[in-house]
Amino acid sequence: MIGSRAGILSAFGQKRFWLLDKRILQSLKRLSGVQVIDERPQLRAYESDGLSAIKALPPVVVLPSDLPSLRSVLAIARAFSVPVVARGAGTGLSGGATPHPDGILVSLAKFRRILSIDVEKRRARVQPGVTNLAISEAVAQHKLFYAPDPSSQIACTIGGNVAENSGGVHCVKYGLTLHNVTGVEVLLLSGETLRLGYDDSFTHQPDLLALLHGSEGMLGIVTEVEVQLTPMPEAVVVMMAAFESVSQAANTVGAIFAQGIIPAGLEMMDRLAIQAAEDFVKAGYPRQAEAMLLIELDGTACEVDELIEQTEQVLAQQGASGTAVERSPEGRARLWLGRKAAFPAVGRIAPDYYCMDGTIPRRHLAEVLERINERSRHYGLQVANVFHAGDGNLHPLILYDANVPGQLDKAEAFGADILNLCIEFGGTITGEHGVGLEKINQMCVQFDESELRLFHGIKAAFDPSNLLNPGKAVPTLSRCAEFGAMHVHAGQLPHANLDRF
Amino acid sequence: MADQLDAIVDRVRSVTAGHPGWAIEGHGSKSFLGYRDPHLEVLSMESHSGVINYWPEELIIRARAGTSLDELEATLAASRQRLIFEPPRCNLKGTLGGAIASGLAGPRAPFSGHIRQALLGVQILQSDGQVTRFGGEVVKNVAGYDVSRLMIGALGIFGPLLDVSLRVLPIPAWEGFFAKGADDSVLHALRARRHDVGLSGAGIVNGQVCLRYEGAAANARDTTAKLKRLGYEVVEGAAFAALRDLTFFTDVLWRWEGDPETPLTGHEVAVDWIGRLRYYLAPEMMPPSGQVWAYGQTSPEADRLPVVEPIKKALLERLKRTFDPDSRFNAGRMFKEF
Numbered sequence: 136m137i138g139s140r141a142g143i144l145s146a147f148g149q150k151r152f153w154l155l156d157k158r159i160l161q162s163l164k165r166l167s168g169v170q171v172i173d174e175r176p177q178l179r180a181y182e183s184d185g186l187s188a189i190k191a192l193p194p195v196v197v198l199p200s201d202l203p204s205l206r207s208v209l210a211i212a213r214a215f216s217v218p219v220v221a222r223g224a225g226t227g228l229s230g231g232a233t234p235h236p237d238g239i240l241v242s243l244a245k246f247r248r249i250l251s252i253d254v255e256k257r258r259a260r261v262q263p264g265v266t267n268l269a270i271s272e273a274v275a276q277h278k279l280f281y282a283p284d285p286s287s288q289i290a291c292t293i294g295g296n297v298a299e300n301s302g303g304v305h306c307v308k309y310g311l312t313l314h315n316v317t318g319v320e321v322l323l324l325s326g327e328t329l330r331l332g333y334d335d336s337f338t339h340q341p342d343l344l345a346l347l348h349g350s351e352g353m354l355g356i357v358t359e360v361e362v363q364l365t366p367m368p369e370a371v372v373v374m375m376a377a378f379e380s381v382s383q384a385a386n387t388v389g390a391i392f393a394q395g396i397i398p399a400g401l402e403m404m405d406r407l408a409i410q411a412a413e414d415f416v417k418a419g420y421p422r423q424a425e426a427m428l429l430i431e432l433d434g435t436a437c438e439v440d441e442l443i444e445q446t447e448q449v450l451a452q453q454g455a456s457g458t459a460v461e462r463s464p465e466g467r468a469r470l471w472l473g474r475k476a477a478f479p480a481v482g483r484i485a486p487d488y489y490c491m492d493g494t495i496p497r498r499h500l501a502e503v504l505e506r507i508n509e510r511s512r513h514y515g516l517q518v519a520n521v522f523h524a525g526d527g528n529l530h531p532l533i534l535y536d537a538n539v540p541g542q543l544d545k546a547e548a549f550g551a552d553i554l555n556l557c558i559e560f561g562g563t564i565t566g567e568h569g570v571g572l573e574k575i576n577q578m579c580v581q582f583d584e585s586e587l588r589l590f591h592g593i594k595a596a597f598d599p600s601n602l603l604n605p606g607k608a609v610p611t612l613s614r615c616a617e618f619g620a621m622h623v624h625a626g627q628l629p630h631a632n633l634d635r636f
Numbered sequence: 637m638a639d640q641l642d643a644i645v646d647r648v649r650s651v652t653a654g655h656p657g658w659a660i661e662g663h664g665s666k667s668f669l670g671y672r673d674p675h676l677e678v679l680s681m682e683s684h685s686g687v688i689n690y691w692p693e694e695l696i697i698r699a700r701a702g703t704s705l706d707e708l709e710a711t712l713a714a715s716r717q718r719l720i721f722e723p724p725r726c727n728l729k730g731t732l733g734g735a736i737a738s739g740l741a742g743p744r745a746p747f748s749g750h751i752r753q754a755l756l757g758v759q760i761l762q763s764d765g766q767v768t769r770f771g772g773e774v775v776k777n778v779a780g781y782d783v784s785r786l787m788i789g790a791l792g793i794f795g796p797l798l799d800v801s802l803r804v805l806p807i808p809a810w811e812g813f814f815a816k817g818a819d820d821s822v823l824h825a826l827r828a829r830r831h832d833v834g835l836s837g838a839g840i841v842n843g844q845v846c847l848r849y850e851g852a853a854a855n856a857r858d859t860t861a862k863l864k865r866l867g868y869e870v871v872e873g874a875a876f877a878a879l880r881d882l883t884f885f886t887d888v889l890w891r892w893e894g895d896p897e898t899p900l901t902g903h904e905v906a907v908d909w910i911g912r913l914r915y916y917l918a919p920e921m922m923p924p925s926g927q928v929w930a931y932g933q934t935s936p937e938a939d940r941l942p943v944v945e946p947i948k949k950a951l952l953e954r955l956k957r958t959f960d961p962d963s964r965f966n967a968g969r970m971f972k973e974f
Contacts, residue, residue: 339739
């Protein structure tokens with residue numbers, strides 16, 4: 136979370152204690168096929184998403200069971216001009232599904248049917264509440280899988296994946312959610328249904344299907360998703376390489392791509408993350424290394440042999456040591472185990488951590504990581520780096536202790552510095568977690584007034600009454616004025632010779 | 637190669653009352669798409685050209701909208717890289733901006749080779765002269781709405797693209813072309829190959845099933861042996877050059893897109909995308925159901941696009957008003973009304 140909590144919640148307006156208009160509750164309870172929750176203890180379960188630092192108790196939660204009942208809920212929202220926030224599994228990390236304190240929270244938990252699987256076309260049609268992993272499990276018998284794999288894939292829903300345009304470890308080769316979705320059905324706040332893609336997914340007309348991806352529940356509620364299924368590769372191998380310096384590891388990332396190798400996954404961990412993971416799960420990581428890379432390669436068996444040879448050459452040229460190659464499913468799982476357990480592992484060495492999500496061009500990895508370390512010394516807070524190096528998608532974990540006065544503020548200032556660094560180096564404030572409430576102030580840095588105006592215009596084209604997830608993702612112009620952000624355009628910082636941090 | 641940004645901005649900013657509005661143009665090679673209102677003043681982007689940033693190890697290139705596709709692809713080829721999608725070069729011409737705005741992608745589209753897989757960022761000019769930037773030079777980027785990809789296939793109705801950032805890929809170590817003569821089950825023969833590993837193009841040209849495979853050098857031997865067993869011959873890539881650049885298109889062409897299992901009518905000029913995309917010389921030659929686009933057949937009264945549902949059209953109209961409130965850019969190009 137960036138900036139003070141009170142500051143972020145003010146995006147929702149001043150009213151903090153709200154009594155739901157009884158007529159709204161009565162209307163919702165009269166709907167058939169809609170479960171209504173309005174008892175305080177049960178409402179608590181919905182007060183935040185994965186960004187638990189920001190909480191807002193929703194006055195009412197509804198769980199519609201089908202499209203007509205969801206449409207009826209929206210009709211009530213329109214009639215009473217009440218905000219609506221849609222929610223999947225609530226695993227999002229940016230507050231995109233934080234309830235509106237004056238609004239109706241719509242859970243899509245009952246939309247959890249896989250509607251059809253077309254093995255021939257390699258497509259599956261599913262309801263939005265189906266979990267990401269459930270799709271891959273359902274098609275595994277056909278040697279197919281759904282490629283995007285956010286770390287929350289066991290719990291996160293495909294509807295939420297579309298709303299956030301989720302990534303994951305394998306998107307360096309297989310693309311983001313939007314590259315693996317062929318169609319979505321969306322319910323607009325007006326009650327109209329919009330079907331995008333499906334058999335028209337290549338037809339040339341403005342790409343509204345792409346526009347819906349990553350729109351953070353602001354434009355419509357996803358009611359059905361058609362996904363592209365990918366054939367499982369014939370062979371998969373995971374390589375591990377240790378390095379004596381972070382910059383050596385960072386430069387190796389670029390060298391792998393320069394060689395023409397597109398890994399299925401390419402992850403980097405620094406010393407603090409390696410040691411935390413090793414202490415936690417004993418994956419066999421090099422404890423003495425300053426940094427390590429995990430490289431997954433896949434393809435046909437002979438293709439993978441060729442890729443291993445090429446990769447080994449690059450690693451040798453770059454001065455890597457301790458290279459390991461695992462072909463067996465067990466060996467690969469062991470190497471991945473430490474990476475997958477890295478966040479909880481870091482959680483064991485500090486009372487609190489704060490996860491960032493900026494992306495930078497890969498060529499700047501070494502320099503940006505060095506600058507992050509410099510800020511780490513400045514604030515006196517440790518930082519562990521464990522991230523999608525192949526995409527330049529950083530996940531610095533800032534370690535702090537919320538019980539030590541001032542540390543939370545320091546962590547937030549440090550986080551803001553990191554996001555500004557990402558923009559300065561031509562990157563973005565969020566690679567896969569979304570803006571939500573968390574990074575809304577930094578949007579004022581990444582975009583200027585005319586760009587933000589266009590964003591608001593897009594929102595108004597889909598939701599003229601501004602009732603769908605209001606106050607998220609795109610800051611108002613007055614908010615930016617208040618925040619006093621300095622817009623950094625294309626890396627051109629005004630007075631670039633001055634030290635900003 | 638020149639940066640003409642200031643000149644273009646000045647020109648757009650300096651319009652006076654009564655100006656007819658702008659017709660955005662690159663090489664003018666896609667004039668067969670939509671309706672070109674002759675009353676509009678041409679806003680040429682052709683001279684705003686050149687590669688801005690290219691780091692081969694990033695697999696990302698950023699270039700000005702007027703950059704010719706030939707120049708762009710030559711730049712990439714020098715580092716053994718290529719575009720992910722295959723934009724048509726009609727009459728061997730075409731600019732980067734036109735490639736995005738037209739939304740046309742060649743034979744690789746069904747194999748993760750559509751423009752959507754490649755486009756990362758755009759700079760767009762607003763009618764008041766403001767220059768806006770969306771997306772950027774990184775693949776993973778979810779800050780703000782995906783305005784960049786909204787420009788794919790928009791025919792310039794949201795304003796001129798000034799520059800474009802694309803993800804690119806290494807040229808695979810091996811690429812092989814295969815063809816087999818037709819019999820009455822030519823569509824069946826084509827469809828039978830659709831799940832082959834490494835397939836990157838599959839169509840019917842001159843009555844022959846034409847296949848393209850690519851991948852590691854190690855895949856060449858097995859793939860070639862297998863296709864020879866199936867009666868295919870190793871050929872040159874001419875069929876795919878034709879499918880990409882629409883070399884069979886002279887004055888009029890009917891583009892049909894639909895269910896790939898739909899039987900052929902026998903009047904196909906060419907078939908691409910494993911049967912899903914087909915070209916005909918007249919509407920009565922096409923199968924009954926599908927999305928139809930008449931290339932080079934536009935008049936002020938005709939529909940420019942395949943039929944668009946009312947809700948989608950209403951949204952596009954509202955988006956048009958957001959981006960271009962006074963309808964200064966490419967008015968009437970995509971829809972009669974805006």
